[in-house]
Amino acid sequence: MSQHRSARAAVFSAGSWGTAVAKILADAGTDVIVHARRSAIADAINSTHRNPGYFPTIELPFSVTATTDPAAALAGADFLVLSIPAQSLRAGLAAWAPHIGPDTVNVSLMKGVERGSHLRASEVITEVTGVSADRVAVLSGPNLARELMDGRPAAATVACPDEEAARRFQQACHTPYFRPYTSTDVIGCELGGAVKNVIALAVGIASGMGLGDNATAMLITRGLAEATRLAAAMGAHPSTLAGLSGVGDLVATCSSPLSRNRTFGTHLGHGLSVEQATAAARQTTEGVKSAEAILALAGAHGVEMPITEVVSDLLHEKVTLDQAAAALTQRPPKPEH
Incomplete structure (x- = not known):
């Protein structure tokens, strides 16, 4: 140049x-x-x-x-x-x-x-x-x-x-x-950006159902753990997920009413169908399109992503809204790390 x-x-x-x-x-x-x-x-x-x-x-x-x-x-x-x-x-x-x-x-x-x-x-x-x-x-x-x-x-x-x-x-x-x-670290940056959209859907669902700020913080934190596990399994550096393209993007997308993915999730939490939420969104909501592909990547690398799995199941109408909420908030207890 x-x-x-x-x-x-x-x-x-x-x-x-x-x-x-x-x-x-x-x-x-x-x-x-x-x-x-x-x-x-x-x-x-x-x-x-x-x-x-x-x-x-x-x-x-x-x-x-x-x-x-x-x-x-x-x-x-x-x-x-x-x-x-x-x-x-x-x-x-x-x-x-x-x-x-x-x-x-x-x-x-x-x-x-x-x-x-x-x-x-x-x-x-x-x-x-x-x-x-x-x-x-x-x-x-x-x-x-x-x-x-x-x-x-x-x-x-x-x-x-x-x-x-x-x-x-x-x-x-x-x-x-x-x-x-x-x-x-291209892999870490890309996966941080892609997975956070799915987690934002989960946060939106919880918000729409009135589950509270504690549930939001839980989903953000455990969602970061999911993103970090997948990224590390695919060769990314875990510290990337602690940076702007990981936790930074996750916090902004999960907490802001300007976020398309969080807003879409809120529509689902209010009881709208995927079709109705899509019509209300009027713009591309990447998490809706990517959830299944991210879950497939996780399966290929032997990584557990329970929040992503619940969101994907809800989007494909494999579970009801109440079943999704229970699955998001009532995981069996185990060590944090």
């Missing part, structure tokens, strides 16, 4: 988190072009500097532009920042791969596990594009999009096997309100 020009990032696509990261990158001095599927969104970003689909009242920096043409978005990009539903990643990448430059670092914002293959997003990226793992980074942490659009303080982890690539993206998104830390 030349020292004489700003870094250039292509953000795919124009959802809430993609828009927030586009703003962060621009505020850090990076040139940003957003790929939007709908021309109305791209036109609005270019003419009004707002994303009417998600943040109609918040102005984006003038350095953020948009296009519906993936080739135009990716031309000369130092970073391809991917913020699309995890289950849509494979199909989208297959179409965009021919336009990705050989030196472009692919940055995943996805917090899910692909159904069927049980692959993490970074693995899907390497498989579909053929790029090496050291060209794939992950950004993960306690990052609620709405707060970041308002410029409220936050931090995150940039993980990549190539420390220099992680540092370059760290520099590209470091602002006075957004502090990125670097790591080489």
Whole structure:
């Protein structure tokens, strides 16, 4: 990357988190072009500097532009920042791969596990594009999009096997309100982000049923234990799960009313069906899509994940709401560690 020009990032696509990261990158001095599927969104970003689909009242920096043409978005990009539903990643990448430059670092914002293959997003990226793992980074942490659009303080982890690539993206998104830390533990960062969505569903269910704050704290703590067990079994460093992409993200997602997964769980706790909760959510809820795949990963690695199992069973209507609540709160006693 030349020292004489700003870094250039292509953000795919124009959802809430993609828009927030586009703003962060621009505020850090990076040139940003957003790929939007709908021309109305791209036109609005270019003419009004707002994303009417998600943040109609918040102005984006003038350095953020948009296009519906993936080739135009990716031309000369130092970073391809991917913020699309995890289950849509494979199909989208297959179409965009021919336009990705050989030196472009692919940055995943996805917090899910692909159904069927049980692959993490970074693995899907390497498989579909053929790029090496050291060209794939992950950004993960306690990052609620709405707060970041308002410029409220936050931090995150940039993980990549190539420390220099992680540092370059760290520099590209470091602002006075957004502090990125670097790591080489991609597995830990990705699993922390994916599992916390499922735990947030459990917390939402408990909240919707009025089980109280003690139950919430229990589920967060035991949920962290589940995530750490799976991550360690898959080769991650347990300390990663004690960091921003683990416990940090878990606390934010489980405690904030801005969290989609917690809100979805609350709908279930109020007695709504999965279909009704999906209709009420109106946005992708990654935990709903990933729970079964995460459970399959746990089975393959011989890891017990009782909270994830109950959530998956409830989503697939294998248990009633009351049975799920009992299973979440009445585990047989055993040593904590």
